Amino acid sequence: MDMTTTYTLNNGYQIPVVGFGTIIPDGPATVTAVKDAIKSGYRLIDTAEIYGNEVSVGQGIREAMAENHLKREDILVSTKAWHSHRGYEQTLQAFNESLAKLGLDYVDIYLIHWPANAKWHEDWRQLNADTWRALEELYRAGKIKAIGVSNFLAHHLEALIADSDIKPMINQLEYHPGFAQTAAAEYAQSQDIQVEAWSPFGGPDSHVLQDETVNAIAAKHGKQPSQVVLRWLIQKQIVPLTKSTSPDHMRDNLTDFDFNLTPAEMKAIDEAPYSGGFQFDPDTARS
């Protein structure tokens, strides 16, 4: 396995085993980070309308394509519909706005960013189904290569699968040592839905990289703590989406494929106590 290895989604579309996250301030910082990431070898770029930087992400992608002689189909672009655009019509509109901001003809992956949940929406199930119908239509029209969700727990996914024609291809979850959403991830995997991990290092303060268990295992293997976290995700066949503005970190996060964690090490990381990260609960998070 290396950075060119792909997973095949349940619709046959292939995505890289690692991706690049773009929660980075809009403007030159995002443009430069996206260009550096593509130059380093990342081919899956994850953004969202709520990050407010789709214009800069699009610019970074176009400039990187020109400078590295890449074609549009060499790069996978992923974006997401925010809460304010739930429902069929609103989601179609949100998608078209994202496409225009990115300056693209299609996106590779489009996700519902968070499920409507029962705490904030009496009609949560219908709302998710209506939003999903827009994704299905855009997918059938060829505007999106793969459709999916983010932050969906098992019962959100189960309801959506029952209420719709096309099964999601991806579920993007907060997933890192100290907050492994094992039940949600395993349910998705049992449905042949590819899991992606957001905030694999616990977010901007990268707290998870100080975790004692992770550091002890890293020392044993002569690896960086970041590489142990990424290897733990890869062994679970979960796609890590790391964010970095440092070209050195970007490279480190692409070169951790050549060692194995033992079952005991995997279990120890699974059971690591909370050591940083958002720990948002999709059942109660304001949505």
Ligand SMILES: NC(=O)c1ccc[n+]([C@@H]2O[C@H](COP(=O)([O-])OP(=O)(O)OC[C@H]3O[C@@H](n4cnc5c(N)ncnc54)[C@H](OP(=O)(O)O)[C@@H]3O)[C@@H](O)[C@H]2O)c1
């Ligand atoms: N679907 C959702 O609801 C959702 C929510 C949050 C995030 N996401 C996605 O997931 C992506 C990643 O999550 P995130 O941005 O919260 O953070 P993250 O990837 O968990 O961590 C980023 C932090 O780790 C540091 N870092 C990266 N590589 C490192 C390395 N090798 N060694 C040491 N430090 C390193 C970065 O600093 P430097 O910049 O200095 O390297 C940055 O401060 C986002 O950018 C976004 O695309 C999705």
